[in-house]
Amino acid sequence: MRRLSAGGWVAVITTVLVIASSLTAYGAYHDIYGNIDQETIDTDAFGDRPSRVEGALNIMLVGSDVRSGANAEYGGDDIEGERPDTLVIAHISPRTEGATLVNLPRDSLVDLPSCEATDDKPGVRAHTGMIGEAMSSGGVQCLWKTVEQLTGVHIDHFVSVDFTGFKGMINALGGVEMCIPEPISDPKAHLELDAGQQVLDGEQSLGYVRSRYGQGDRSDLSRIKRQQDFMGAMLRKATSSEILASPANLHDFLGSVTDSITTDDELTVNTMADIAITMRETKMSDIRFITVPNGLHPANPARVAWTEPDASQLFAAIAADKDLSGSDDEDGEPDGDSSEDDTATVEPATVSVEVINGTGIAGLAGETADGLSARGFQVVGAANPQGTVPEQTTVYYGTGHQNHAQTLADELATATTAEDPTLGSTVKLVISNDWNGLNQAGEVPESVAEESKTAEKQTNACS
Structure with a gap:
């Protein structure tokens, strides 16, 4: 055999x-x-x-x-x-x-x-x-x-x-x-x-x-x-x-x-x-x-x-x-010349976030905001949605801030990103029914x- x-x-x-x-x-x-x-x-x-x-x-x-x-x-x-x-x-x-x-x-x-x-x-x-x-x-x-x-x-x-x-x-x-x-x-x-x-x-x-x-x-x-x-x-x-x-x-x-x-x-x-x-x-x-x-x-x-x-x-x-x-550098960017790459992740402390709870679960926006703050993000607000909620949890970002959105999305167990030209430097996290909390990845295990x-x-x- x-x-x-x-x-x-x-x-x-x-x-x-x-x-x-x-x-x-x-x-x-x-x-x-x-x-x-x-x-x-x-x-x-x-x-x-x-x-x-x-x-x-x-x-x-x-x-x-x-x-x-x-x-x-x-x-x-x-x-x-x-x-x-x-x-x-x-x-x-x-x-x-x-x-x-x-x-x-x-x-x-x-x-x-x-x-x-x-x-x-x-x-x-x-x-x-x-x-x-x-x-x-x-x-x-x-x-x-x-x-x-x-x-x-x-x-x-x-x-x-x-x-x-x-x-x-x-x-x-x-x-x-x-x-x-x-x-x-x-x-x-x-x-x-x-x-x-x-x-x-x-x-x-x-x-x-x-x-x-x-x-x-x-x-x-x-x-x-x-x-x-x-x-x-x-x-x-x-x-x-x-x-x-x-x-x-x-x-x-x-x-x-x-x-x-x-x-x-x-x-x-x-x-x-x-x-x-x-x-x-x-x-x-x-x-x-x-x-x-x-x-x-x-x-x-x-x-x-x-x-x-x-x-x-x-x-x-x-x-x-x-x-x-x-091999990531301490500033969050991969090794090599990636200074012009708008998808390179950045430090959480440079990311300003507004959290929107679209699930109907009471207190979820505040709970998520606390969790993101603990990971170093600058949370500027938490609220309920004003309009249609996407099917997937989505991080919306303004022109030129895709890297900020990606840094946030990397910390979420379920999330996609999408551009919204009406936004400025603050990214908007809209939590939908597929929400599964913050991811538990943290650092890649040393054993790996x-x-x-x-x-x-x-x-x-x-x-």
């Missing part, structure tokens, strides 16, 4: 997003897009959903263990249906000009919501179980709902890849160079490798990223760390001049995996092009890999529990589109910053 895990799946999908911008001809996008299977997801059935930050994008990446069609050669007669062999949230942020990929370990024991039965899935009642049960019992739609409810992160799209797509991409790249610090002999992964620097082909790479019992402490968590190193090596190879030099090679490269990709039907060719444009200038140092903070589950040491409050702080930071690199990796600097035990 062969399983492809996080490094492989995410490298496939992220690499496509990073280099797709090289196919500038609109017709080339359509040609490749036509090979992709799509699935309709009824997100309206989820009920209340987390709010999204304008411009940011969150994609649920699924590594499918389906064994039908071209994947039948990987056996697994005991495998019923389809499950997420790996699960990742890819957060793409034009504001921070980077991408963060958060691994959700498949051994995570979590509180699963209920999901209705479908034509081919039995559905699932609310209970505590392995995170992958959501997909096997309710399909991708149930998994999507589960991830949103567990993390509080608004998911915009999903992308799923199977075994065949992974091997095809590696072979189209001409293999991926990896350092193998010690010989590997893993019969379960059908993998035999000598020690040293070497180029792995598609079949060897498939074995390497799923190998668990032939390396390290045999845990899924240590395997994730190796997979992240593989992902960085794959991204560096895919974005090298050797691959990017030929449009024809790029077209063949992307075409080699699209036969094995499934997405939601809202992930259109135009959306894919927008993602590619967003990531066109992304450097390897701006692609960050994180595993949700975790430890042994107290009720079952063979399973994983997400560590609190670090996990919630991480997800809150992702949901608010915060910079997870920890310490454990995270970038695609630019991956561990190389051979050097």
